Amino acid sequence: xxxxxxxxxxxxxxxxxxxxxxxxxxxxxxxxxxxxxxxxxxxxxxxxxxxxxxxxxxxxxxxxxxxxxxxxxxxxxxxxxxxxxxxxxxxxxxxxxxxxxxxxxxxxxxxxxxxxxxxxxxxxxxxxxxxxxxxxxxxxxxxxxxxxxxxxxxxxxxxxxxxxxxxxxxxxxxxxxxxxxxxxxxxxxxxxxxxxxxxxxxxxxxxxxxxxxxxxxxxxxxxxxxxxxxxxxxxxxxxxxxxxxxxxxxxxxxxxxxx
Numbered sequence: 001x002x003x004x005x006x007x008x009x010x011x012x013x014x015x016x017x018x019x020x021x022x023x024x025x026x027x028x029x030x031x032x033x034x035x036x037x038x039x040x041x042x043x044x045x046x047x048x049x050x051x052x053x054x055x056x057x058x059x060x061x062x063x064x065x066x067x068x069x070x071x072x073x074x075x076x077x078x079x080x081x082x083x084x085x086x087x088x089x090x091x092x093x094x095x096x097x098x099x100x101x102x103x104x105x106x107x108x109x110x111x112x113x114x115x116x117x118x119x120x121x122x123x124x125x126x127x128x129x130x131x132x133x134x135x136x137x138x139x140x141x142x143x144x145x146x147x148x149x150x151x152x153x154x155x156x157x158x159x160x161x162x163x164x165x166x167x168x169x170x171x172x173x174x175x176x177x178x179x180x181x182x183x184x185x186x187x188x189x190x191x192x193x194x195x196x197x198x199x200x201x202x203x204x205x206x207x208x209x210x211x212x213x214x215x216x217x218x219x220x221x222x223x224x225x226x227x228x229x230x231x232x233x234x235x236x237x238x239x240x241x242x243x244x245x246x247x248x249x250x251x252x253x254x255x256x257x258x259x
Contacts, residue, residue: 006051008091009098013042017094018124025115028123029106033099049092050081051100059103062110069163071104072140084145088128093138097123105136132173139169146172147188149181154189161192167213175217180230182237190241191216194248207252215251219244 009017020040021028028036036042055078058067086092097105111118120126122136131138143162146169150158162168168191172178178187191213198206207215223229223240232240 004051005046006049006092006095007044007046008049008089008095009037010043010045011091013037013040013044014091014094014124016040016042017098021116021119021124025119028098028119029111029115033095033102036098044095047086047089047092049079049086052078052080053100054078057101057104059107062107065108068108068140069159072144072159072163075137075140076144079141082141087138087141087145088131090125090131093125093131093135094123097136101137109136129170129173133166133170142173143169146184150185150188154185155192158188158192161188161195165191165195165209165213167210171213171217175221177220177224177229182234183229186234186237186241187216187220190238190245194245205256207248212248215248216244219247 017028017036017040031039037044055074057071057074060067082092105122109118109122121130121134125131125135125138132142133139144159147158147162155161168188172184172187178184194212194216195209198209198212201207220229220241223244229237229240
């Protein structure tokens with residue numbers, strides 16, 4: 001394996017590529033990075049990010065996500081010292097999506113609808129939240145990053161939980177209360193437990209996992225307005241998390257009674 005500092009496309013080069021994508025998304029989706037750089041006279045710049053080649057991705061069938069978790073771990077190995085701050089740099093992810101991991105990107109996110117949308121969301125990103133939730137590669141790195149904060153006493157396999165339910169990463173990225181590692185860890189634990197309980201309920205009346213995750217996040221926001229979640233004891237934090245879960249299920253019971 002070789003290790004070296006990365007060269008990434010400059011911001012101006014990304015502006016040029018966005019313009020090309022608007023007119024000819026297919027050329028951007030299919031042409032190799034070297035060809036794009038040469039044809040459009042794009043520029044690159046070195047960044048203080050170590051990239052280790054040799055941690056190749058498994059490319060499955062079109063739109064098949066079963067290798068995402070394994071590929072995410074390989075991506076973390078390929079970027080061993082990447083910080084959360086650096087991971088918000090669109091230049092890094094766009095360069096990797098167009099270059100080193102383009103086969104994976106094209107196959108995993110084979111456009112089933114608008115190719116323009118696929119290019120916009122899987123190669124570029126409109127902001128940090130878009131990187132975390134939608135970008136073909138950044139989403140993998142961030143999920144492993146989130147899981148690294150989870151205490152084993154809360155979840156034995158947080159990666160599996162996070163990769164099994166897309167909405168969890170979106171909730172973590174979108175709710176300020178979950179930027180505290182302690183709160184994040186307890187949150188993943190209560191979500192895992194709640195999802196397991198849902199599986200035991202009849203499908204006809206079961207709250208969907210998507211709604212459970214979203215509603216639990218909203219209840220936590222409400223509790224955060226009354227308590228400093230990051231400063232309470234672990235026991236109290238656990239109790240508050242369980243309270244959010246209970247409230248979500250109580251609301252569901254009321255909905256069923258009203259039907």
